[in-house]
Amino acid sequence: MKKHINITIILLSSLLTLVSCSEQDFLKEERKDAFTTENAFLNKAQFETLLASNYRLIQEIYNSGDVDSDVWALGLGTDVCFWPLGDDRVYNDWSLVNPFDTYTDRWVSWQYQMIRNSNTVIDAAQKEGVAWNSDAERDATIAEGKFFRGFAYRNLANIFGGMPIVDSPVTSAKVDFVRNTREECWEFAKKDLEFARTNLNTTAKYPGKVTKAAADHLLSEVNISLKDWDGAIAAATRVIDGTDGDYKLMTGRFGTRKNETDKGKNIYWDLFRMGNQNYETGNKEAIWVAQFEDNLNGGTVKSGRPIVERTWWNRIWLFKKAGYTGVASDSTGRGASFVRPTTHANYTIWNNTGNDLRNTEAVIKRKFYFAKDVAPYFKGDLIPKSFLTTAADSLQNVYPNWSKFGTDKHIGGIPDNGYIRDFYVIRLSETYLLRAEAYLGKGQKDLAAADINIIHTRAQSPLITGTDVDIDYILDERMRELLGEEWRMLTLCRLGKLYDRVSRFGYAPAKNSIQLKNNLFPIPQRVIDGNVGAVIKQNPDY
Structure with missing residues (x-):
């Protein structure tokens, strides 16, 4: 069942190919058998695709x-x-962030692809002739689109702040979109999520499918x-108190x-x-999990290579100065x-946290050892800080490896492609932190x-009181609990805290280059230039 969603994705490519081909046949006189959006979605399976x-x-x-x-x-x-x-790369140097940035451009593209797909589902599900088993099945499908x-x-x-709201399928060329306000976009999202949380299923048909709890979690944030x-408190509480399903933090060893x-x-x-990531296999704090598979076409998306370990982990296996050969092993991984992670993430946020389970050597590996005798050290000796004499030594070769990004036991013992796990999009601990943020906003710091x-x-970390809680404390707690899981860029931007947090806790070049304008990102120039029928105003100072 776990592979179902990826197999469905593969089937989708065939559907899109058929739709594309039919659109090229518009000059043919005989159209009665054409495959169009009017006759493509006639049953639940087609909507699933x-x-x-x-x-x-x-x-x-x-x-x-x-x-x-x-x-x-x-x-x-x-x-x-x-x-x-x-240090001269974009996001180390924030002055390089501009309307031509490829990262934000593809972010816009992904979201509007999602909106296009969702609008098609919402519209087609309400047409006559669809073979629904019940009104509830239809409404759950619409709810998934609205989610x-x-x-x-x-x-x-x-x-970005406000962006154009598109609430129905665009069936002909349109180049006069108008930018809505940020509040209008949030209100629109809220309305969709209210419908979704009311009509989605409480339990998922198979791993990775969204449920009521996922909708309420997002509704709380909006x-x-x-x-x-x-x-916000009510939405988060429905997830926490069991209204949306049996979710709870895992407290005992499992998996x-x-x-x-x-x-x-x-x-x-x-x-x-x-x-260990899915609710269906016993993880009751997993609310929404992106699915990845080993040895399945499309299961890892990018060239079959799961890049999370490669991206986040250090290059200890390349550290020849400490006796390593430059060949990755199963135990080291191939970072x-x-x-x-920043110094703030690796060290500062752990001050005064006692014996926090999230800061053990297994969870954040800080100790690395010589692979061979390197006078005056011997194989197996701890590499001391004094041995790290160059910037590359501490920025690339030896820095803490967070275990959530890698493993010492890879599939097939292959460190390059052997860490394939599912990714938490929403985990229950974040729901608690959202409710804490809402309580703080309401002035109820003790409840936060x-x-x-x-x-x-x-986590077996010292307990706190209401006097300890402010937005900085919550943001640090999100880092301790959710680093590499939460979409931090979205969190900081919605709070208007990106400039503030980077200027205080970021990497030095980022601290020195971040500006207040970066609390919002520039609208991609491609979007502005292509909308020739109306003006989409750029965000200030870009």
Whole structure:
């Protein structure tokens, strides 16, 4: 069943090929057998195939490029991580961010593809002649379309502010889109997510499908953006209290490697072992999980290579100065140090956290050892900080490896392509942090602290009081719990905190180049230039 969503995605490519071919046949006189949107979606299976294209886009967001491109939404150049291979790269140097930036351009493209697919589903599902088994089945299908449309507008509004709202299929050339306000986009997303949370299923048909809980989680965040604190609290509470399904934080060891106890391996380590991400296999804090498969066409999207370990982990295997041969092994992984967590993420946020399970050696590996005798050191000796004498030594070869991004036991023992796990899009701990943020917005700091303490209790971290809670504390807690999971760029931009956090906690070149205008990103110039029938105004100072 786990492979179902990827197989559906493969079938989708055949459907799109048929639609494309039919559109080229418009000169033919005989049209009664043509495959069009009027007769293509006549039963539930056909809608599932179209919706699969949106799940494919989620896969692409996580794994469609190489180097650092897939980390952009996760916070490249912010307070959480940076590109360590050169200071002159965009998002190390924020002055290079402009309307021609390819990362933000593809972000817009993905969201409007999602909106296009969703509008087709919503519109076609309401047409006469569709063979629904029940009204509930129809409404659940429409709800899935509205979920993705609301999700896409949240993704656009958080980053760019207002963008054009397209609420129905575009069936002819249109070049006069008008930019809506940010608040209008959030309100539009809210309306879609309200419908989705009412009509989606409580349980998923198979791993990766969205449910009521996913809709309420996003609804909570959108309500926070609109400063509807009570609405945000209510939506998050429906996820937390069981209204939307039986979700809870995992507190005991579980999954494929639960019997390993060395080096501080614990529940948090278990969350990121291969095979452990889905609710259907026992992980009750998994609300929405992007699916990836080994040895299945399309299962990893980008050339069959799962780049998460390659992207985030250091190059210890290349560190010949410390006795390494330059050949990766199963135990070391094959990190390429394309992205390095900041000093704030690796060290500062762990001050005063006691014996937090999220900061054990197994969860964040900080100790690396000589592979051969290197006088005056011997094989197996700990590499000391004093040995790291060049920038490359500490920026590329030796820095903490977070276990959520890699493994010491790869599929087939192959370190280059052997770490393929599913990706959390939404995990329950973030729902608690959203509710804490809403309580903070409402001025109920003690209740915010209580939600954070639920996460601390699982992590065996010291408990806090309401006096400890402000937005910086919540953002640091999100980093401790969700680094590399939350879409940090979206979080900081919706809060208007990107400039502030980068200027205080970012990598030095980013600190020195970030500007207030970067709290919103530039509208891609391609979008502005192509909309010749109306003016789409650029964000200020770009």
